[in-house]
Structures are given as C-alpha cells and as structure tokens.
Amino acid sequence: MLGDASRADKFALEFGNLRVGTIKSVSGIASGQESIEVKQNTPKGDLLIREVPGPRDLPISQVRSGVVQPGQIKLVLEPDQAQALAAAAEGGSEDAVLTISDGEGEAVHVLKLANASVDAEGEEITLTFEDINVE
Template sequence: MLTGDAFSSSTFAVELGRFQVETVQSVSGLQLEQDVAEVRQVSPTGELIVRKQPGARRTGEITITRGMDKSTAFTDWIKATLVNADLDGARQNITIALKDAKQQTVRRIHLTNAWASRWEGPQLGAAGNGAATEQVTITYEDITVE
C-alpha cells in the first residue's frame, strides 16, 4: 500500500469476546468523544477569564447491521442481555479489525464492556425481495483505537 492510500471501509471483521461474528453488513456510530468543561473566573483586576479544558470521556453506542442467518452465537449474546437480563454475563469486549487488501489486520478498534441495548428485526413484506437484516445497538464503556 502506498503512502496516502486509505484502507477500504468494506473489509473488516467483528470479534465479540470469545468468537468472531460470522456475517456483518455494516458497523456505524464509531466515535470517540470528550466533554468540554468551561471554567469562568475573574482576575484580580476584574477581567473575565474563560478557559475550556477537556472533561470526562463519553461512553458510546454503535449499531451493527447484519443479515439474519442460521448462526446462533451472536443471537445468543443478544438474548443474554435483552431477554435474560444477564448484564454481567453479557458484557463482552468487542474488537473491530480493519483489514487491508491481503486480509491482514491493519488497525483495531476495541470497545470495552459492551452489551446489546436494542435489537431491531427485519422489515417484512410479501412484495419485498431483499434480504432480512437485523440491527443491534451496542452500548460500551470505553473505546480505544490502535
């Protein structure tokens, strides 16, 4: 890869704790954000001083869209939180691995203590001809980018 070439956004893998999610259509909402704390003070001469400084890091959410298929590992993990209310057992670390043209991992994004907070099933219709997809919103406590 030449300097300046960007990685393809269509070649990636999602690893959920102990297993790799077999099929994924898209991952959206990846962001790292921090609060801004504004401090207002008055100097000894009465002049207003306004300073902005970094505050606490924000937690986040991503959405994974995938085709509904026979694989059960990802579905079982979703059920652990949303159906069984087993949040302690459901918390997993997720890694999203970006791959190059040779399928080598070139960058990793780690989500810590992630769990499924929302599931949306497919839109079904007799006249439709598209694949059935599901969307899962995943909430996480921390994100790091390698």
C-alpha cells in the same frame, strides 16, 4: 480517520468467544465528547480558563487514549450471525473487538470496546460500550 474506516472493505467483530466475520454495514464509528477550552476575564481582569463539553461523536481519528469515552456502534449482520451474537450477549456485557480491514485484509483500525453490551433487533445490532481504545 473516519473516512478511512468507511472505505474499508471488511469488518470483523469479536464478542466474548464469538467471532463474526461477515458484517453488512457499520455506522456510528465515533465516540466520546470533545471538550472546548473557554477563556474569560474575571471582573478583576484575571484570566479564567475552563473546559466545557463540546460536540458529541468524535471521529475515530480524534479519540484520545486515557480518556474514558462511551459510545455506540451500529452493525447490520447476516440473520444467523445476528441471532448468534444476541445469544452470546445474553450473559451480559463483554469486552469486544471490531477490526476494520482494507481490501487486502490488512487491519486499518482495531477498536477495543470495553464492557460492550448488545441490543439486537433482527439483523440490526447496536453495540454500546463504556470505553474505546483505538489501535
């Protein structure tokens, strides 16, 4: 659940061959767009069921496997790690893995981010991804 992720004590990021083990903060751990089922009656009285886009930013606990769900995660890193990640990302998009661990080092969530790109502004990093798989 999103609440679990915010209480976790440690985050680690793998982007290509680079591993970042010290992340100051993480925000925006949400993805996708929920769909809402709308039921209506046609003028003839037949039941019509449609799915329409719902609110954005699903908590990680609600991400559905098998559904392409693009999104963004914002990180704040140590300056040297932010520079290294920005340099590693110059080669283009890569698959990335963000591991959220508890205080004992046990993984709470593993977020596999497909085709992630990096936008770096100082210590602040925005990971934009095309799809997410949560384990």
